[in-house]
Amino acid sequence: MKLRHVHEVDASVEEMDAAFTDVRRVGRAFPGAEVDSVDGDDFTGRLTTRMGPFTLTYEGEGRMTEADPEHHVAALEAAGGERRGFGRASMAARVRLTALGASRTRVELDTTLEVMGSPVDLGGGIAQRVSEPLVARFVRTLAGEPGAAEEGELDVARSVVSGLLAPAGRSLGRWLRR
Numbered sequence: 001m002k003l004r005h006v007h008e009v010d011a012s013v014e015e016m017d018a019a020f021t022d023v024r025r026v027g028r029a030f031p032g033a034e035v036d037s038v039d040g041d042d043f044t045g046r047l048t049t050r051m052g053p054f055t056l057t058y059e060g061e062g063r064m065t066e067a068d069p070e071h072h073v074a075a076l077e078a079a080g081g082e083r084r085g086f087g088r089a090s091m092a093a094r095v096r097l098t099a100l101g102a103s104r105t106r107v108e109l110d111t112t113l114e115v116m117g118s119p120v121d122l123g124g125g126i127a128q129r130v131s132e133p134l135v136a137r138f139v140r141t142l143a144g145e146p147g148a149a150e151e152g153e154l155d156v157a158r159s160v161v162s163g164l165l166a167p168a169g170r171s172l173g174r175w176l177r178r
Helices: 013-020 024-027 124-142 158-177
Strands: 001-007 033-040 042-051 054-068 073-082 088-097 105-116
Touching: 001 073, 001 124, 013 024, 013 088, 013 105, 013 124, 024 033, 024 124, 042 073, 054 088, 105 124
Parallel strands: none
Antiparallel strands: 001 105, 033 042, 042 054, 054 073, 073 088, 088 105
């Protein structure tokens, strides 16, 4: 599935470029991620997330595939498997940064995500809504916004339910207002 996120942050394009091309910093900023080792453009790590009562941990490896500070573009790919299960996941992400002034930047993040064997099969629309708060927090943390990194654990299952119920609630509200 393909996901697209666009956010604006109060940080210079140079600061954000440095953040997105530092694999360890990206790992620290992404909720539930931990970078175990970095060797040049290659890295290993894990991602832990909650799915309701379950905690899933994926372990894997990745590579920074593009880092172009002149054009403010960076890209990485990663793949891994569940620590205690048969699920696999892979992703490719590309970020384009645009200066909106001396200290404001637009962050455009395009991600291709494939999850196999997951307890929840997300369609593209639901995945987009579920991933929005995760990516927003990630970008705010990279930008150095106070408190963004300490916002607490994200529960994917709760986000899925919210993503499923939000459109139904809006439809019901419109119907009741008739």
